[in-house]
Amino acid sequence: MIEKDNRPVFLNLLAIKLPIVGVVSILHRISGFALFLCFPLVVWLLQVSLISLESFNQLQGYLVNSVFLKILVVMMAVGFIYHVLAGLKKMLAEFFGFGETLKSGQLLSWLVFALSFTCSFWFLVYIW
Amino acid sequence: MSAVIPVSHLQTLRMNIYRFNPSIDDKPYMQDIDIEVPTDKDIMVLDALHLAKVKDPSLSYRSSCREGVCGSDGMNINGKNGLACIMPLSEAIKRNKLTLRPMPGLPVIRDLIVDMKTFFDQLEKVQPYLITKSKNPEKERVQSPQERESLDGLYECILCGCCSTACPSFWWNPDKFLGPAALLQSWRFIADSRDEATEERLDDLEDSFSLYRCHGVMNCVSVCPKGLNPTEAISNIRNKLISRKGS
Amino acid sequence: MKFLESGTNEFLIIRACALFMFLYGVYLIYFVVSNPGMDYLLWKSFFEGLVIKVFSTLFLISFAVHTWLGTWAIGSDYFTPARLGGFSKIVYVSYRFICFLIVLIVFIWSLIIIW
Numbered sequence: 001m002i003e004k005d006n007r008p009v010f011l012n013l014l015a016i017k018l019p020i021v022g023v024v025s026i027l028h029r030i031s032g033f034a035l036f037l038c039f040p041l042v043v044w045l046l047q048v049s050l051i052s053l054e055s056f057n058q059l060q061g062y063l064v065n066s067v068f069l070k071i072l073v074v075m076m077a078v079g080f081i082y083h084v085l086a087g088l089k090k091m092l093a094e095f096f097g098f099g100e101t102l103k104s105g106q107l108l109s110w111l112v113f114a115l116s117f118t119c120s121f122w123f124l125v126y127i128w
Numbered sequence: 129m130s131a132v133i134p135v136s137h138l139q140t141l142r143m144n145i146y147r148f149n150p151s152i153d154d155k156p157y158m159q160d161i162d163i164e165v166p167t168d169k170d171i172m173v174l175d176a177l178h179l180a181k182v183k184d185p186s187l188s189y190r191s192s193c194r195e196g197v198c199g200s201d202g203m204n205i206n207g208k209n210g211l212a213c214i215m216p217l218s219e220a221i222k223r224n225k226l227t228l229r230p231m232p233g234l235p236v237i238r239d240l241i242v243d244m245k246t247f248f249d250q251l252e253k254v255q256p257y258l259i260t261k262s263k264n265p266e267k268e269r270v271q272s273p274q275e276r277e278s279l280d281g282l283y284e285c286i287l288c289g290c291c292s293t294a295c296p297s298f299w300w301n302p303d304k305f306l307g308p309a310a311l312l313q314s315w316r317f318i319a320d321s322r323d324e325a326t327e328e329r330l331d332d333l334e335d336s337f338s339l340y341r342c343h344g345v346m347n348c349v350s351v352c353p354k355g356l357n358p359t360e361a362i363s364n365i366r367n368k369l370i371s372r373k374g375s
Numbered sequence: 376m377k378f379l380e381s382g383t384n385e386f387l388i389i390r391a392c393a394l395f396m397f398l399y400g401v402y403l404i405y406f407v408v409s410n411p412g413m414d415y416l417l418w419k420s421f422f423e424g425l426v427i428k429v430f431s432t433l434f435l436i437s438f439a440v441h442t443w444l445g446t447w448a449i450g451s452d453y454f455t456p457a458r459l460g461g462f463s464k465i466v467y468v469s470y471r472f473i474c475f476l477i478v479l480i481v482f483i484w485s486l487i488i489i490w
Binding site: 296297300301333334335336337338339340341366369370373 | 380381382383384385386387451452453455457458
């Protein structure tokens with residue numbers, strides 16, 4: 001019979017420092033899961049855009065006029081852009097060995113943030 | 129380290145230390161202890177702990193060699209894991225405060241002392257010793273200088289636990305994911321030209337938890353007091369696992 | 376199951392699916408960007424081609440596999456007995472069931488739309 005361990009464990013995540021490479025990693029997980037949850041919405045938008053001329057035009061109208069829909073689409077795009085870029089960084093390290101030292105890992109992390117921001121900005125301009 | 133220092137060269141440092149005594153306390157708490165540290169010398173966190181213990185003798189922590197080779201005094205220093213005996217105050221102190229907590233994720237025995245059992249259990253699983261099948265040679269198993277070089281950055285591990293206790297994957301599954309320290313040692317033996325159990329070692333790492341919980345967070349590399357790189361070691365093992373799939 | 380019990384296989388499959396989905400996404404974005412002010416007819420005809428239908432179906436399979444394995448990794452990190460005690464089994468199973476529903480809905484619905 002194994003006794004239950006009542007001893008405390010220090011795991012206050014707010015008190016533990018997370019370096020930038022760790023931040024990239026956890027955001028990659030969060031963005032992935034968020035995208036997963038949003039996908040039914042994406043499918044619905046696809047359906048609306050394909051089903052008839054009227055609904056296509058209606059959707060286009062909403063996209064142009066509704067700030068809410070624009071924000072929603074931008075958020076999904078940002079999540080997608082970030083998840084893909086962070087994923088590419090991860091695969092760069094796993095398959096080509098780039099970014100496995102502390103310095104190179106930090107550099108690529110900043111690159112992911114910079115590129116994500118830039119691409120998201122482009123998309124924002126494109127859609128607005 | 130003497131506790132008697134000329135007053136003119138001292139300044140007060142506030143230490144904020146995690147305390148827990150299972151026979152007295154219901155739950156852990158943070159305690160402030162103010163100590164006087166020299167301004168003309170950069171002492172180590174361990175020295176500061178010794179000074180704190182003069183103020184409060186009930187304070188408990190592990191230490192031994194005091195020179196960064198035994199791995200006893202791994203702890204969480206101002207949010208980042210490190211070895212107290214080789215972490216100078218100049219590097220450790222933030223805003224004139226030194227917050228010390230036990231290494232994350234492991235059960236606390238008392239104050240800054242944690243139970244390293246799960247850490248060592250995982251190490252045991254990788255069989256961290258040379259495994260040979262061929263007959264023992266007359267003198268020794270010969271290794272060229274180049275072959276010996278490939279063990280640099282691997283043999284130096286002092287098993288302090290800073291890396292594994294900084295790894296989120298190890299926090300969530302310390303019994304299934306081996307953690308950076310054990311995996312680094314696994315690679316240390318896979319990479320050793322004298323070891324003859326490479327295939328078996330790799331077989332043991334094929335499942336989805338032992339190695340594949342590593343997502344490249346790199347906290348391990350960030351905290352290692354010996355400057356080692358478990359992420360790279362894990363990557364090397366993974367490359368071997370993948371390339372032998374093709375054959 | 377034996378096939379998936381191998382962490383190496385799981386590792387490679389997630390990344391293969393990711394790469395495939397990335398290529399699909401790039402192609403889609405390329406099409407949209409190279410046709411500014413695209414009208415309904417062009418958009419509809421794009422999805423009518425057999426090649427796109429097959430490509431999209433493969434995308435959906437990749438999506439299903441990638442997200443199923445990805446969400447499994449998340450679940451097995453956070454919904455463990457060590458963290459949730461007695462509730463872990465029910466929480467984990469509920470979580471997997473919801474993930475399964477989402478994958479199923481996306482997969483079936485998209486197939487209907489595409490074909």
